[in-house]
Amino acid sequence: MELYDVMRTTFACREFTGEPVPADVLHRIIDHARFAPSGGNRQGWRIIEVTRDEDKQALAELSLPAATRYLLEMQAGESPLNTVTRSSVTDAEVAAAEPPHWLVAHIREAPTLLVVTVDLGLVAAMDKDLDRVGLIGGGSIYPLAWNILLAARNEGYAGTLTTWGAAAEPGVQALLHIPREWAVAAIIPLGRPVKPLTRLRRKPVEEIFFRDRWDGSA
Template sequence: MDVEEAIRVRRSVRSYEGRGVPEEVLKKVLDAARMAPSAHNKQDWKFIVVRDEEKRKELCRAAGGQAQVRDAPVVVAGITTDPEDRLPSGVSSGIMDLSIAMDHMTLKAAEEGLGTCWIGAFDQESAKRALGVPKRCEIVALMPIGYPKEPLRKKEKNRKSLDEIVSYEGFA
């Protein structure tokens, strides 16, 4: 699968088959995150792999009961270890770096036939408690990963047109 195809077939998967994700396959997905660029190549990130059902249930509760967090065989929490760091632009480097790395994960997962779902709607403190994440860190996103009940395939995506989002030489 090339990058174009991975981009086209990736979608948010909220229903998973019961079977687990083999460690060697998960390692490829995690390695795609490791290869991501980061500001100054600081790599101020940690990824916690959660397979334990009780912990997934806890994370599910932290995510307001979103069932995919409990039902996926694996949930990866992406954490910035330096949430206060800002780029010269004022933008959070941690959020930017983790977002790039975790998007690499979603595309590599798609190549492996795995579904993923970004989870940004969760209670930070509850999720940190569930995983023993230190106060100084911040969980940027949770990412359930598993084999989708409905296999990934190219589908029309509900997206704005390029005309609506792109302008040339200045804001429009």
């Protein structure tokens, strides 16, 4: 596929046919994705392909609490899990809610499932002393994760970058023998999409691109 077509059509796919990504295609996807940048070119990343069904079930279960909170905060009209405004949703409400199993079905039923991890000992987090949530560290792993999705699209496959499981990082680490200093950046279900692609909804350039000042001319 042409690069711009891939960039404009790589959507979040959550429904798959049963067909897994063949080993040679998966190898090719990772072989191209690994050219992603990372701070200082440290490449402190490791991707785990989860093939056992019981592990997929466990990862879906581990994703459920954060998915539950996400949904409740959405229903409360909030921007879920943001670090700027305090949520009105209490832990008790999350614990009492019926878990939204449907929200994690794409992890449970993923024909191919990848867990993307990063060695925090190699990540330069330039914003680590700022009084806000850390952002830069993710820049040393999410280009790789996104490259995986772009390459998958180029190969006729699709998936979703999911992060609910990262909220249960200790559980994921225990399950997959991930060392404590390695963070879980994403859980990516991959496969052949069931639904045909529709046009992606994104803000127009005029709403996101400004001259000279944040509040300059569009």
